[in-house]
Amino acid sequence: MSDTDTKPTTKIEPKTERPKLYRVILVNDDYTPREFVVEVLKAVFRMTEAQSYRVMMTAHRRGVCVVAVFTRDVAETKATAATDMGRRAGHPLTFTTEPEE
Numbered sequence: 001m002s003d004t005d006t007k008p009t010t011k012i013e014p015k016t017e018r019p020k021l022y023r024v025i026l027v028n029d030d031y032t033p034r035e036f037v038v039e040v041l042k043a044v045f046r047m048t049e050a051q052s053y054r055v056m057m058t059a060h061r062r063g064v065c066v067v068a069v070f071t072r073d074v075a076e077t078k079a080t081a082a083t084d085m086g087r088r089a090g091h092p093l094t095f096t097t098e099p100e101e
């Protein structure tokens with residue numbers, strides 16, 4: 001190859017695929033005390049009293065409320081931890097996860 005030849009250039013695109021995200025969903029029920037739901041949201045999701053109260057009331061009125069969005073592992077770990085807090089206190093409180101589109 002002479003000095004004047006142009007090298008074929010290969011553009012390297014950096015791989016920056018984002019991990020899929022999952023929503024944690026709070027599901028309403030008729031038995032868990034409101035204040036208990038607020039305490040679980042504060043403890044597991046590090047929300048303020050005001051944020052927790054709003055999320056709890058949204059689930060209470062509409063049936064479900066999105067609590068937060070995380071990578072799959074974190075979403076599942078937090079949903080299980082929050083549901084277990086309810087079970088240990090004898091409540092049917094339930095958190096689920098679902099993938100974002």
Ligand code: TYC
Nearest residue numbers: 027028029032033034059060
């Ligand atoms: N509906 C419950 C009550 O009236 C309170 C509640 C709110 C429970 C949200 C679960 O996800 C929930 N005691």
